[in-house]
Amino acid sequence: MGFMQKLADGLAKAREKFLVKLDALIVGRKIDESLYEELEELLILNDVGVTASARLLKHLRKLVSERKVQEGHFLRPLLQEIVSERLGKPEAIELQQGRLNVFLVVGVNGVGKTTSIGKLAQYYREQGLKIMCAAGDTFRAAAAQQLEIWAERAGVQVIAHAAGGDPAAVVYDALHSARAKGIDLLLVDTAGRLHNKTNLMQELGKVRRIIEREAPDALREILLVVDASTGQNALSQVREFAEIVPLTGIILTKLDGTAKGGIVLAIREEQQVPIKLIGVGEKASDLRPFDPQEFAAALLSSKTP
């Protein structure tokens, strides 16, 4: 099954709900103010947010007047065009061959950091790379065990310390061990932390500094994991984490629920951090690169792929 199909399936619930509502709104109507207003509410209901919705609509109005469209049902292809244009080009994760690459995975509690790392480990393992994981979540009960189980499934090694230890120390050990063993990719898990807790955020800064110091130029990605059902708080998460560590991308998880991931648009409109991976299911292969065109099509296209 192609990923396009997979994505469409994963988004099926969301798409269904969104499209039915959208069609009910626009089909058979003339484009006027009240239609725009209702459209704005629909976007807000999908977590696109007040600000981003306003921008999308402004863009839509412009297209409508340029193309002299009057019938409501033309809005859907226009929206698809706008969404894919505004989401921009896909940005892939690239590894450097023949040397150590490090990914640091961060996020608030319960978004799926450890699970995403498990999936990444499996994915890159299947590409034939030597992988190691560092259990940087020393706080939550049994977090290291959770990572170990994932790693065992993927057949990769985990470096872990006793619970309650210093995450920076775990990372330090992992870096040295990874270098000694000629590891291609080290995946660093971290404890979930709410972005307004200064001390915990400082700890994250320290972990990053250790990586930069012990393995210069190896830190390839700092990925923020965001739960797709998060509302406007996701913007605050991106902003605050980016202030402490230079985020290179976002992993959007749990897109297989009924949340439409309208937050994708909100994040894109208000933050500079690209979405690189999305999770649409529980299997390792369900974590995939994010393609804005595919996403827009899966959400808005009238043809089921």
Next chain:
Amino acid sequence: MFKALGERLQATFKKLRGKGKLTEQDVTEALREVRMALLEADVNLKVVRDFVAAVKERAVGQAVFESLTPGQHVIKIVHEELIKLLGGSTSRINLSPNPPSVLMLVGLQGSGKTTQAGKLARLLRKNGRHPLLVACDVYRPAAIDQLETLGRQLDIPVFSMRESKNPVEIARAAKESAMRQGRDLVIIDTAGRLHIDERLMQELQDICEAVHPHEILLVVDAMTGQDAVTVAEAFDKAISIDGIVMTKLDGDARGGAALSAKAVTGKPIKYIGVGERLDALEVFHPDRMASRILGMADVLSLIERAEEALDVKRAAELEQKLRSQTFTLEDFLTQLQEIRNMGPLDQLLGRVPGFAQAKQLQNMQIDERELKRVEAVIFSMTKRERQRPEMIDGSRRKRIALGSGTSVQDVNRLLKQFEQTRKMMKTFADMGKRGGKKAKFPLV
């Protein structure tokens, strides 16, 4: 918590405050701000619409004619409507008169079920129950380990069946085991599941049929967006939930999900999770939460928290010491330790009136390590020095600084602080003597 929402509403109302009379236009304009603020706080659109309409109807009809300060009147109405929206009065959980009571936690992945199970067990044990935690999450790797670790930390037994992959069987066996062990409260931690996963929703129904929970709590992440409503409705439809636990409210999430969940399901929010520590679970009070949203600080919760942590008898002793001017560095140390027991300081201070609003304090971070440093300094003093700080001269200061790994300046600062505290306390104590305002908690 709810800070941004509170701030926005306050800014809106400031405009109203200066007015002698309110026109319909004023109200409409203020409510547009309210609408925006609520939407940005992830309150469900439909809920916002009803809320705004309800406030408007009351505000326009009355304020213009009756109220002397219409601005205040609108704030009062918004406050009252918020309380109504949040569920009116405080709801307790249902426990069966015939033990064991069965309590089940359900929700999406990552909402915080396992952690809340531990917190609830701790809280209800404090209320005299004998909980048994049950690990029914057989899917997520290490979920059982997590619950067992929490059980060990709390010294509360955990029931698990590692060889079983059948949550229904585990729940049934746990209930029987509770009866044999004389535990009167069974807390079932279930696996996180999507509300659209029919197989797993069926599994929840099967568990319900097997053990008939007296209380089913839906655990909802405060950061959830507009979809919180769909999730709450789906769980409610499948297994008829009794209430909601809102988690991660210690973040900067504005918690709109909390406002919406109650409104659409009609099921009350019963508890809120306000931190990662196992004691960071509170009974939900709609009136207090409404006050918090509007920026009227939540003093009641603060006092409750203090009472839980402070030893009442010792507090009385301290007060006596203050009056008789025999307050020493040792008492100072005890006090510091008790305050630390109350939980993270910044969280506490957020609830003190004025603190949440004072601009210059907003970026202030309370460093718990600073307290540790103070402790270290006091620990490096001799007993006599602690009782008679006056005797600490230059060479003693040097020794104390060396012993505690601090500098002489640190020691000086502490002694100065202590002296100021003592003076302040004296003032409070005198006030009390004259029958004035009594200082109930002589905080530092």
